[in-house]
Amino acid sequence: MKLTVKGQATRQRIIEGAASYLRSDDAAGVTLDDIRAITGTSKGQIFHYFPDGKEELFLAVARFEADRVLSDQQPHLSALTSWAAWERWRDSVIARYRAQGRTCPLGVLMGQLNSTPGAHEVIGTLLEQWQSELRRGVAEMQQAGLVRSGVDAGRVSAALIAGIQGGVQVLRSTGDVTHLEAALDIVIDYLRG
Amino acid sequence: MKLTVKGQATRQRIIEGAASYLRSDDAAGVTLDDIRAITGTSKGQIFHYFPDGKEELFLAVARFEADRVLSDQQPHLSALTSWAAWERWRDSVIARYRAQGRTCPLGVLMGQLNSTPGAHEVIGTLLEQWQSELRRGVAEMQQAGLVRSGVDAGRVSAALIAGIQGGVQVLRSTGDVTHLEAALDIVIDYLRG
DNA sequence: ACCACAGTGGACCCTCTGGTCCAGAAAACG
DNA sequence: CGTTTTCTGGACCAGAGGGTCCACTGTGGT
Numbered sequence: 001m002k003l004t005v006k007g008q009a010t011r012q013r014i015i016e017g018a019a020s021y022l023r024s025d026d027a028a029g030v031t032l033d034d035i036r037a038i039t040g041t042s043k044g045q046i047f048h049y050f051p052d053g054k055e056e057l058f059l060a061v062a063r064f065e066a067d068r069v070l071s072d073q074q075p076h077l078s079a080l081t082s083w084a085a086w087e088r089w090r091d092s093v094i095a096r097y098r099a100q101g102r103t104c105p106l107g108v109l110m111g112q113l114n115s116t117p118g119a120h121e122v123i124g125t126l127l128e129q130w131q132s133e134l135r136r137g138v139a140e141m142q143q144a145g146l147v148r149s150g151v152d153a154g155r156v157s158a159a160l161i162a163g164i165q166g167g168v169q170v171l172r173s174t175g176d177v178t179h180l181e182a183a184l185d186i187v188i189d190y191l192r193g
Numbered sequence: 194m195k196l197t198v199k200g201q202a203t204r205q206r207i208i209e210g211a212a213s214y215l216r217s218d219d220a221a222g223v224t225l226d227d228i229r230a231i232t233g234t235s236k237g238q239i240f241h242y243f244p245d246g247k248e249e250l251f252l253a254v255a256r257f258e259a260d261r262v263l264s265d266q267q268p269h270l271s272a273l274t275s276w277a278a279w280e281r282w283r284d285s286v287i288a289r290y291r292a293q294g295r296t297c298p299l300g301v302l303m304g305q306l307n308s309t310p311g312a313h314e315v316i317g318t319l320l321e322q323w324q325s326e327l328r329r330g331v332a333e334m335q336q337a338g339l340v341r342s343g344v345d346a347g348r349v350s351a352a353l354i355a356g357i358q359g360g361v362q363v364l365r366s367t368g369d370v371t372h373l374e375a376a377l378d379i380v381i382d383y384l385r386g
Numbered sequence: 387a388c389c390a391c392a393g394t395g396g397a398c399c400c401t402c403t404g405g406t407c408c409a410g411a412a413a414a415c416g
Numbered sequence: 417c418g419t420t421t422t423c424t425g426g427a428c429c430a431g432a433g434g435g436t437c438c439a440c441t442g443t444g445g446t
Contacts, residue, residue: 004413004422028307031403042425043405049423053405102308111304114221115295115365123366158375163352166359166376172308173316182351183359183376190383197392197443224433235395236435242393246435393442400436405429412423 001051011049014039018061019068022105030112032057059118062109066126069106070133072096077130080137081144083192089137090184097168098177107172127165131157138191148193159187194244204242207232211254212261215298223305225250252311255302259319262299263326265289270323273330274337276385282330283377290361291370300365320358324350331384341386352380 003011017039021027032054036046050057070077073096076089106123113119134157141147160183167180196204210232214220225247229239243250263270266289269282299316306312327350334340353376360373 002422006413007423010423032405033403044407044424044426047405054403110366111307114304120366127363127367155375156379158372159356159379162357162359162363162372162376163355164359165362166355166357169358169362170320170355173303173313174320179351179355182348183355186349186352186380186383190379195392199443200392203393225435226433237394237396237437240435247433388446390445391443394440396438398435398437401434402432404431407428408426410424412421414419414421416417416419 003049007049010041010045014041014046014049014057015060015064018057019064019105022061022065022108023100023103025103027103027105027108028111030108055113055116055118058109058113059122062106062113062119062122065105065109066122069126070129077133077137080134081140083146086137086141086188086191090188093164093184094177094181097171097180100171102172102175104168104172107169127161131161134160141191147191151191151193156187156191159190160184163187196242200242203234203238207234207239207242207250208253208257211250212257212298215254215258215301216293216296218296220296220298220301221304223301248306248309248311251302251306252315255299255306255312255315258298258302259315262319263322270326270330273327274333276339279330279334279381279384283381286357286377287370287374290364290373293364295365295368297361297365300362320354324354327353334384340384344384344386349380349384352383353377356380 014035018030018035021034021038022030032043032046035041035057036043046057047053050060073089073092076085076092079085080089110119110123135153138147138151138153138156142149142151142153163183163186164180167177167183170179171177207228211223211228214227214231215223225236225239228234228250229236239250240246243253266282266285269278269285272278273282303312303316328346331340331344331346331349335342335344335346356376356379357373360370360376363372364370
């Protein structure tokens, strides 16, 4: 499929419009027609740019959102080289999800893409990259002698990922951000020894 | 609505049949008709026992499954009075979710009940009870002098809940149980001081 | 025995939604 | 220019799935 500049723009408009819609409150039951309306496009265009329909479109949006998750944590996530940096990172994560509140674009997307392989792949990749950055952060702290070398960086980063995911999930169903805070703080405290 | 003994039995059969079906692999897109077929009932019966239809039925199943989550952790969850007991509890949680694998009845249910107040209430209640048991366990360890009194039992239990939820979610999308293990182990290690 | 009401089966309906199709407008390109 | 390709609009289709209805059967109480 050839895409002209105009075509690229429209395609992007669809993705970003959908992403933006998912950040609104009642996006639980998104439909292609919702997205069509929001983005001011037509059925024809949606299937022109996403021939495989719903799944392809939603996967594209999911990738877009997954990128956002990581980039929203920058520059902190890539520079976890001091305790102050870890604190800044922690704060940025909490701020991000506090702002997001009970809505969760990726969560809605996963609900729509009923556990298709593609969906798992997007989430898997995201978690992998995320954890890998954290693992690197822990290792750097160890090299700098700020974290005892007996700590298993892989394990700590896995626990952080789990804590964040779970904290966000609790936030989604209870609106309460304290679980996320507690999980992050306790693992970081563990790191401090 | 009056229910005879037979009626009660049928109603229960529907709930348990649905729950069992949700534990199978491809339950992502459950439909009332699936449940009807599995439980050997008719449309008439389903709406007879669950007048509000899908939502009422699925909420009933969700409550059933939520009970299961807690009772599967017994008797360990209610007797967290020694390190050995904590280990046993940890092992029972991991065993349960390892066995469950990538399927997650409550997860599927939540996907269907698109964030209705009822769904949030079921999950909220479950998490509350769960965390409250854990908090009690931590407090008892403190009273026994096994955990330093400076530890905030509420925070630790919140972190455990978050870690478990997140660990299970990772398990669902990657099939990997190590995140769950890491989260539990690290928070328990933190408790050990 | 009778009656009222619960239990059961299944045909039927209706909406919602993903997906198809095609015709016309607008670009790209020679 | 002319033609070929892409872009856009929207009518239309088909299947799925939740929900309704009603007739029939079983059951419990008096």
